[in-house]
Amino acid sequence: MADKVLMKGNEVIGEAAVLAGCRYYFGYPITPQSEIPAYLSRRLPEVEGVFLQAESEVAAINMVYGAASAGARVMTSSSSPGVSLKQEGLSYIAGAELPCVVVNVVRGGPGLGNISPAQSDYWQATRGGGHGDYRTLVLAPNSVQEIADMTIAAFELADRFRNPVLLLVDGILGQMMEPVQLPAPLSYDLNQKPWALGNPNRKGGRNLCSTIFLDVEQLEEHNWHLYQKYQVVTDEFAKGAYQHLAVETHAVDDAEIILVGYGIISRILKTVVEKARKRGIKAGLVRPKTLWPFPSQVLADLAARTKQFLVVEMSCGQMVEDVKLAVNGRKPVFFFGRTGGTVPSDFEILNEVDKLVRPD
Amino acid sequence: MTMEQVFARPKCMTKTPFHYCPGCDHGVVHRLIGESLDELELGDKTIGVAPVGCSVFAFDYFTFDFNQAAHGRAPAVATGIKRVRPDHIVFTYQGDGDLAAIGTAEIIHAANRGEKITVIFINNAIYGMTGGQMAPTTLVGMKTATSPYGRDAQLCGNPIKMAEMLATLEAPVYVTRVSVNTPANLMKAKKALKNAFRLQKEGKGFTFVEVVCICPTNWGKTPNDAHKWLAEKMLPVFPLGTYKDVLGVDKG
Numbered sequence: 001m002a003d004k005v006l007m008k009g010n011e012v013i014g015e016a017a018v019l020a021g022c023r024y025y026f027g028y029p030i031t032p033q034s035e036i037p038a039y040l041s042r043r044l045p046e047v048e049g050v051f052l053q054a055e056s057e058v059a060a061i062n063m064v065y066g067a068a069s070a071g072a073r074v075m076t077s078s079s080s081p082g083v084s085l086k087q088e089g090l091s092y093i094a095g096a097e098l099p100c101v102v103v104n105v106v107r108g109g110p111g112l113g114n115i116s117p118a119q120s121d122y123w124q125a126t127r128g129g130g131h132g133d134y135r136t137l138v139l140a141p142n143s144v145q146e147i148a149d150m151t152i153a154a155f156e157l158a159d160r161f162r163n164p165v166l167l168l169v170d171g172i173l174g175q176m177m178e179p180v181q182l183p184a185p186l187s188y189d190l191n192q193k194p195w196a197l198g199n200p201n202r203k204g205g206r207n208l209c210s211t212i213f214l215d216v217e218q219l220e221e222h223n224w225h226l227y228q229k230y231q232v233v234t235d236e237f238a239k240g241a242y243q244h245l246a247v248e249t250h251a252v253d254d255a256e257i258i259l260v261g262y263g264i265i266s267r268i269l270k271t272v273v274e275k276a277r278k279r280g281i282k283a284g285l286v287r288p289k290t291l292w293p294f295p296s297q298v299l300a301d302l303a304a305r306t307k308q309f310l311v312v313e314m315s316c317g318q319m320v321e322d323v324k325l326a327v328n329g330r331k332p333v334f335f336f337g338r339t340g341g342t343v344p345s346d347f348e349i350l351n352e353v354d355k356l357v358r359p360d
Numbered sequence: 361m362t363m364e365q366v367f368a369r370p371k372c373m374t375k376t377p378f379h380y381c382p383g384c385d386h387g388v389v390h391r392l393i394g395e396s397l398d399e400l401e402l403g404d405k406t407i408g409v410a411p412v413g414c415s416v417f418a419f420d421y422f423t424f425d426f427n428q429a430a431h432g433r434a435p436a437v438a439t440g441i442k443r444v445r446p447d448h449i450v451f452t453y454q455g456d457g458d459l460a461a462i463g464t465a466e467i468i469h470a471a472n473r474g475e476k477i478t479v480i481f482i483n484n485a486i487y488g489m490t491g492g493q494m495a496p497t498t499l500v501g502m503k504t505a506t507s508p509y510g511r512d513a514q515l516c517g518n519p520i521k522m523a524e525m526l527a528t529l530e531a532p533v534y535v536t537r538v539s540v541n542t543p544a545n546l547m548k549a550k551k552a553l554k555n556a557f558r559l560q561k562e563g564k565g566f567t568f569v570e571v572v573c574i575c576p577t578n579w580g581k582t583p584n585d586a587h588k589w590l591a592e593k594m595l596p597v598f599p600l601g602t603y604k605d606v607l608g609v610d611k612g
């Protein structure tokens with residue numbers, strides 16, 4: 001195993017992609033993800049890969065669509081406004097069942113918003129964003145190490161399920177430097193996907209990449225087929241091979257109040273849990289590591305034991321809806337958020353916990 | 361006595377009957393593509409990209425691999441494919457709404473990068489598939505579903521000339537405009553397609569073949585009248601000819 005190195009989150013995304021066998025990157029500049037294309041524009045030529053700066057995010061995601069259809073491991077990255085432009089392409093990629101990795105280093109919105117960290121793209125990430133009955137897997141790392149591990153996992157998941165996988169990275173994490181142990185490189189053969197266009201190792205016949213089904217029965221069948229695939233994904237995250245990627249819990253066994261947060265917020269919440277416990281408040285933490293499929297069962301089980309939940313996000317409240325759906329009215333679910341690029345302090349969250357646990 | 365077969369379906373085309381309206385040029389251009397690829401022996405080394413438009417089902421008519429792209433995005437999709445499979449001929453087949461309106465950025469930048477792809481541009485001065493709306497190539501004064509009083513240049517500008525525009529760029533090696541309205545023009549169109557595919561095979565660069573076509577259905581004309589109208593009205597606005605030929609293939 002390699003030694004730990006000190007690296008910036010965004011650069012780790014680039015290096016981990018290369019280690020995962022990604023040799024094609026298409027993107028358009030936007031802050032705060034600019035280190036990803038900068039890194040890959042230098043790194044990909046070293047491994048005979050292709051780095052291409054596209055004319056727009058729309059073009060970039062369609063280049064991804066083309067490269068993925070031809071069998072490549074391929075990635076694009078952007079930040080919130082740019083990810084909005086990729087939604088049409090994502091719908092096509094999901095509909096055509098192609099694997100790819102899309103990174104969103106999230107910034108504040110709506111509109112141009114600002115370049116400060118935010119979590120206000122949760123709905124767009126987990127609800128699709130593009131048109132039609134489809135899903136994208138959404139991984140939400142909370143450290144630079146996890147960025148490395150989840151980037152690798154994203155490529156494997158994308159290939160396994162032939163589906164786009166979104167890496168939802170807080171702006172802070174992209175910019176943060178931390179020690180990281182880079183994973184071992186994976187081998188990838190361009191001709192390992194028998195369905196890929198131009199692949200000489202096919203079974204026979206021709207390969208077609210299409211999303212058009214004029215016949216209503218055929219489209220219905222296709223959509224149910226996608227739905228069944230998403231059910232398999234959900235099952236494998238809930239109790240199968242990908243359980244380790246689903247959720248982290250901390251001090252929940254005796255918790256009377258459970259804090260729920262993802263990404264960078266979960267690190268602040270861990271401090272809040274420690275401080276609350278020092279004050280005699282039995283607090284615990286649930287951190288969804290994957291936002292779709294959402295770890296609903298874990299929250300549902302805890303709803304039977306705890307007294308209340310507090311969801312903390314850097315938005316006006318988006319994931320809180322999924323927590324409420326999971327808890328399903330069994331216990332009260334409260335929300336605390338800061339938005340517009342503001343990161344809440346452990347102190348102000350602790351105050352909220354205090355108010356909920358010891359109402360005057 | 362054995363008879364020599366002089367006319368047959370190109371090897372790289374399927375038996376599927378065309379779904380196009382009677383007299384439509386899409387089928388004619390498809391056939392020229394099939395013949396050209398056969399003659400260059402590229403039929404099994406080709407990947408097509410067809411975005412939305414009447415020809416979205418182009419994949420039904422060819423035996424090689426195909427990608428069905430979103431409206432206007434074919435040059436970007438083809439870029440991704442060609443970068444991964446540089447040993448293949450990659451072509452897009454796009455309408456005028458597709459290429460000259462919604463997909464303007466993608467075509468200009470694919471051409472400007474000199475992507476080693478071939479773009480076949482079907483200019484029928486109308487949005488065929490969606491029922492005859494005004495296209496960026498619609499002639500001034502021409503009545504369509506969304507220009508019932510005729511295209512007003514003051515309101516909607518003038519027809520956009522893609523071959524001329526792309527020929528101003530450094531990278532493209534071959535930019536030409538052809539038609540299939542007469543037997544002589546049809547032969548020239550086939551030669552242009554073959555030139556384009558051959559240049560791509562040799563790795564020379566970006567090639568662009570605009571084909572001025574009829575859409576009898578949405579023009580509200582019989583195929584014969586449509587061809588007459590094309591010659592009288594369209595060709596003066598979209599003059600046939602080669603606008604860029606870096607390697608002099610038209611003469612060769």
Ligand SMILES: Cc1ncc(C[n+]2csc(CCOP(=O)(O)OP(=O)(O)O)c2C)c(N)n1
Pocket residue numbers: 412413414415431454455456457458459482484486487488489490495
């Ligand atoms: C994003 C998007 N916008 C609009 C449409 C609807 N649409 C389908 S084909 C088309 C225009 C087709 O015209 P053209 O490209 O000229 O091709 P033709 O049918 O004339 O060959 C439009 C607007 C679409 N499919 N996708």
Ligand code: SF4
Pocket residue numbers: 379380381383384385386414484488489574575576577578
């Ligand atoms: S609508 Fe026009 S372009 Fe489309 S198939 Fe019919 S004639 Fe051809």
Ligand SMILES: [Mg+2]
Pocket residue numbers: 455456457482483484485486487488495
């Ligand atoms: Mg048209």
